[in-house]
Structure formats: C-alpha cells, structure tokens
Amino acid sequence: MTMTPTSPAGSTGSAGSTASPDKLLAPVLSATWDQPESWSLRTYRDHGGYAGLRTALAMAPDDVIAYVKESGLRGRGGAGFPTGMKWQFIPQGDSKPHYLVVNADESEPGTCKDIPLLYANPHALIEGIVIACHAIRSGHAFIYLRGEVVPVLRRLHAAVAEAYEAGYLGKDALGPGKDLQLTVHAGAGAYICGEETALLDSLEGRRGQPRLRPPFPAVAGLYACPTVVNNVESIASVPAVLARGKEWFRSMGSEKSPGFTLYSLSGHVARPGQYEGPLGITLRELLDLSGGIRPGHRLKFWTPGGSSTPLLTDEHLDVPLDYEGMMGAGSMLGTKALQIFDETTCVVRAVTRWTEFYAHESCGKCTPCREGTYWLVQLMRDIEAGKGLMADLDKLADIADNINGKSFCALGDGAASPIFSSLKYFRDEYEQHITGRGCPFDPAKSTVWADRPAGKSTAEVNA
Template identity: 65%
Template sequence: MSEANTHGTTAGAGSAPLTPVLTRRWLSPESWSLRTYEQLEGYTALRTALAAHPDQITELVKSAGLRGRGGAGFPSGVKWGFMPKDRSRPHYLVINADEGEPGTCKDVPLMMADPHSLIEGCVIAAYAMRANHCMIYVRGEALHCIRRLHHAVREAYEAGYLGRNILDSGFDLDVVVHAGAGAYICGEETALLDSLEGKRGQPRLKPPFPAQAGLYSCPTTVNNVETIASVPYIVNGGAEWFRSMGREKSPGPKIFSLSGHVERPGQYEAPLGTTLRELLDLAGGMKDGIPLKFWTPGGSSTPLFTADHLDVPLDFEGATEAGSMLGTTALMIFNETVSVPWAVMKWTQFYEHESCGKCTPCREGCFWMAQVLERMVAGRGTEEDIDTLLDVCDNVLGRSFCALGDGAVSPITSGIKYFREEFLALCESNRGQDNTQDRESALAGVAR
C-alpha cells in the first residue's frame, strides 16, 4: 500500500486534502488488531446503534445516501428496508467478499488492514435488519485475508461484540467466515448464495429476490465489504457529515484502486466524484511519462474510457453519463504502448473461462468472441470479424442469465467504438499477408 492510501481529494477542489475515513487506520501499527481498533473509536458506533431502534439505523443509512460499493450502486438503506420485519423465519446478512473482477483489489486490503471495521458494520447492519446470522463469503485464494478475518472474529467474540446478548443489548449475532472455491461467478449474489448452500455456484432466476427468498429460502441481504465497512462511520458521523463528501446523488468517500501504468499503484481514498486527473496526481502521474491511452473506471466489465475522459466525475451518475459505469472503481491504466485488441482479447478469455455455462448466450457468446479475437490478434482476422464481434455482443447483451454476459461485451464494444482503427489495422495487415502469399504462389506456378 502506498503512502497515498491515507490521502485523497475533494471532488472539484483540485488537491484539497480529505481526512481519511475508510483508510484512517490502515497505516497504524497492527491496524488489524482489536486493540488498535478500539483505540481509534472502534465499536463506539455499535454501542450507539444498539441503543437505537433497528428501523432508526435503516433510516439513517437511507438519509446518508449510502450506495452499494460492489458495482451496482443500489441505495443500501432501501435494500435493507426490503427485509421483512417479522421474525417468522431466520434473517441472514451475507457479505460478498468474493473479489474476482480483473483490476478490482479494494476489499482484500480493507479486510487485511482493518477487519474489525467490517465486523462492526456487520453487527450494526444485522441489528438493523433483525438478522442473527451473518456469513462473510471470501474468495478462496485470499488465504491471508481469510486467516486475518478468522482472527478478528475470534477477538470480537472474546470481547463480547459477537455472540449472545451483545453488550447486554439482548441482540445475538453469529458470524461465519466462508472460503469460496475461486469462481468469479460467485460474485453474483444469487450464485454466491447457492455456493454457500453447498451447491454449484450458478445464478438463480429472479424473482424471488434474496430479501424474500435468499439463503436457505429465508430473507437475506447481500452487501459488499466496503459498503458495510462504511456503516460505523455513518452512525458516528451522521447523515449530514457523510453527505458533505462526494456528490448529491453519490455521497461519501470511496476507495479507488489504481493499477497499471502509474508511478504509485495502490488504494486511494477520495470522495465520489473525484476525476482520474486528480487521482493520477495522487499516484505520481503516468509511469515513465508515457501518455495515457485508455483505462477502465470500474474493472474489466465496465466500458473503456480514453484520455478524453480524464475529467469525468467518478461517481455513479458521472460515469454513466459519459458512457460507462462506476463499477468497483478499479481503475486499470494503460499507456500508449498497449494494444487495445490484445487487452480486450485477454479480458474476453477471462470471461470465457469464468462463464458458468448455465445460459446459452453467455456460454456460446464468450467462447466465440474469444475465438474471433484470438484469430485477429494472431493476424488472421478479416474486416468482417469486427461486424461479427459486434453482432455476437448484441446477442449476449441483455440476454444472458446474469450480468457476466453484459460485462463480457463491454470491453469489446467500447474498444471498437474508440479504437476501431486498431482492429482494422490487424485486418489490413492480414490482407497484406494474404496478397503477398497469393503473389508468391502465382510466381511459383509460373516458374513451374
């Protein structure tokens, strides 16, 4: 983690400093320990929350305008409000920590550096939704993160922050840390629920939605790690304080993951609405001074941006208005040395591999898109391949069972939109090779 992890910018205010919120403890000695967490206001929000009515907590989160940090940006308080208030069936809170999107790397460092912020957020959110069971579903490859979470959960149990009658409030909560098997599809909330139940991770048909029939067919809310870790700060600071950061429809701080051709890759906390230009200043600029060519605002499943989009406000509305999505704020930065068709091919190969195969458009579409791109990058493509790619994308977009298919076509369609000449160049090169081979064959025939 770079030193900039504890710095950010105020949107539209150039280099004005931001007091760290989500990352405030990351650089503290043994930041992951309960001792450090308690020294820095840890579990004070929990005491406040338990003294209030559950519905008051949900209304506070609604008023703060907290939106899901996992990519969709759905208002968290509204989502919590979907949970039924009766206790005829068990209620579940599930944390989606199956971070598998290429370029996305914000949740694992958060859990590594400050796991108790997630646990405190889990207790508060579970209390608000009347849930007595919480599952934290972590990507199986993140072994060190899983161990650290297990340790933090044990500390919380021993201190009375988890278990029976938490802080003499009468509220009970058990937390289970579950290691997934490394399937990208399990980042989709219903596939994650099937995986938790011991089934093959595949998306479910909706409706019913998890709030009505989720884990074990009981009311369930699935939230992202960063979303839930934001909750204790809202309880302590209040809705107005939270809304003082970011923009009107997308308030609050956000962790931006910068990777690729920047001088200091890492996690950078800044208010929603911050631009890539401001984030690049924090990251020391482009690596070796080579100019920016293209970038992703939210991981590989979001449409590409170019150097013309440096000043797009990175919030849910700003990214959408500019033709992409905020996603997980995983900014992969590519300079002018990188081939767009090659990068798009690598992402498409990932989606081909990770498609669960449940629906035909995604299963077959990802396979054929990868085949065509591999042929083009190898110099054996034709100009018709571009139209074929766009046609296949059109038959996948909006027709697949879950959002994986939509994400798979995003880099292809946006890559062709902004860099069509690079795809054409591959085809022209191929035609030139074919013409040379034809001439050589003709000359060989004359010689014979």
C-alpha cells in the same frame, strides 16, 4: 497499500489539477492502515472503533435503517444500489430467520479494494456487520471470502475471535436474549460466485450458478429465508456513518453519490495503490496524486470499474468518478478499479485477454453467455494474430449484442462491454491488425507483453 497525500507530480498527458491533495483525499476506512497492528481490536478501538455500534444499538432497528437510507450510502460492490433501501426490503414480523451475507469474493479484474481492507482493518467490517444485523433483525451473518487469499482468511478469523471475546459477537451481542453468530466461509475461486445469488447457492453447498429472480434474496435468499447481500466496503462504511453522522457523510461527494470510497489505481501509473477519496473525484486528480502515467508515456485508455465496465480514453479525464458521471460518459463506476494503460498497450490484445477470462469463468447456465463468449474468443484471437477479416468486426459487435442484456446474469454484460467500447474508440486499431496481418505494436516498449518473446509479433508467436 493506502497512499498518503502527496504533492501532485508526474504527467497525465494534459494539464494537472491545482487542488490540494489534502482536500482530494478522504481517508476513513484507510486512515489507520499504516498504524502498528492496524488489524487488531486494540488499535481499532484506540481510533474510535465500535463507537458507531454504540450509537446504533441505542436506536430502534427501523431507525437505523432509516438513518443509513438518509445518509445516501450506496452499495460499493458495483451496482450502486442504496444500502438502506436494500435493508428496508427485508420483511418484518415474519417467523423466518433473517441473514446477512457479506460478499468478499472480490474477483473483478483490476479490483483490489476489499482484500486490502480486510487485511488491514477487519474490525471495520465486523462492526458494520453487527450494526446491519441489528437493523435487519438478524442473528446470523456470513462472510463469503475468496478462498485464495489465505493470509486474509487467517487475519479475518483472528479478528472474529477477538470480537467474540470482547462481546461484540456471540451471546447477547445485540441485547439481552439477542445472540449474533458470524461465520467466515472461504469460497473455491469462481468468478461467478461474486454474483449474489450464485454466492448464496455456493454458500449452501451447491454449484455456484445464478438463480432466477424473482424471488429476490430479500424474500427468499440463503436457505430460502430473507437475506441481505452486501459488499465488504458497503458494510464497512456503515460504522463511520453512525459515528460521525449522516450530514458529515453527505458533505462529501455529490447529491446523488455522497460519501467516500476506495479507488484502486493500477497499471501504467507511477504509484499504484488504494486512494480513498470522495465520490466525484476525477481521474486527472487521481493521476496527479499518484505521480501520473509512467515517465515518458501518455494515457491511452482506462477502465473506471474493472474490465466489465466500458473502457474510456484520455478525453474522459475530467469526468466525475461517481455513478451519474460515469453513466453520462457511457460507462459505469463499478468497483472503482481504475486500470490505466499507456500508448504501448495493444487494445486488441487487452480485450482478447479479458474476453478469454469471461469465457473461462462463464458458468455455462445460459446459452447467450456460454456460446457467445466462446465465439468472441475465437474471433478476437484470429484478429490479434492477423488472421481476421473486416467482416469479423461486425460479427464481433453482433455476437456481443446477442449476449448483452440477454444472459442470465451480468457476466454476459461484462463480457460484451470491452468489445463494444473498444470498437467504438479503437476500431482503427482492429483494422490495422487485419490489414497489417498482425499487431503493429512493438512488444519491447510495453510492460504488458511478458508472455511474448522479445522482438516477435503476435502473428509470429501464434504461427
């Protein structure tokens, strides 16, 4: 759900922001989510939908690419690579077909922005797809959707049918003799298929595993043809840029991270949800908008972009949530999946669960990730259960170092991030598990111990 501007309330554990909520939020993609039948073509057009497409089709393809590049729009899937520059990499004047692939395989723990967007406003993505296909001279686009979200799949199919009927897709959609086909493909639920080359292999009917690069998808992507792979939010943001202008877009955010974005706020917060604001807003401001940490508790740690980004603490409340700000703090903006944890949360347990996830989702193609994540899980489980040794902490860091930057794709880096950052900020908590022979936290006071019998420690459960 999208959260409408509210008066700052609740406690973040420190002084709150005094800025007006109306100035902090910037609803664009989420502006019509509360409208009747917001997913329909009628509602979308009633609120200015497809105006950006008209502007784009009146421009030459290269001019559209230049315009998006000048707007400063960066990829919203995690890496933050400039969208217009990615489009520019597609070779022109070649004899091969060009493809656009939209990555809707949202799998990062804590990330929940693309699925609500597709459910409430699918035509924003479809309009963005048509604009992007015009720009890169593509006649066929694909949406690779996470297969478990069947209601979204149905709604997306219905929206695509509406677009075909209205002439935005199909015969002559991009001009006389320029047809455009859009295929919606449901994946089979593999985290690794969120990696763009593994996604392409899966889309071609093969096992989803990352490809060796070069060649890059822009040269040899889907079916060995030039391909652009973009995130849902990246493409859905394009129509607003074309309709309202690059200067309007650059009026939000910072110089190097301009524009608006969706922040997914979850965990121990009073009002979790989607908060659409300019890049550069701080966690303190978002917590003020969301009612703060749940009553009677304080912030302990949080992730800025899902579990694959290094975790941060309450000392980072005022760091700008943009690409440069997060990098300066030693983390990454990632998918803007802000998972909030209060003082009742056991860091060791949280990191253990994340590590188990990455070990399970590793495709097994490369040795550092396949073997490294397995051994990280064994060490983390022992430490959580009170069976670990002090030497295991250095061993954890050593294994994570052998994964980080040495695996075939970024899954290994994501698995190492929570290990490195939790040892950096909460090494004493790891040591308490070892010296105290178990978890020092009371499960009765936490909301993250649902699978543990009340009143029992981890050591007691695992004994």
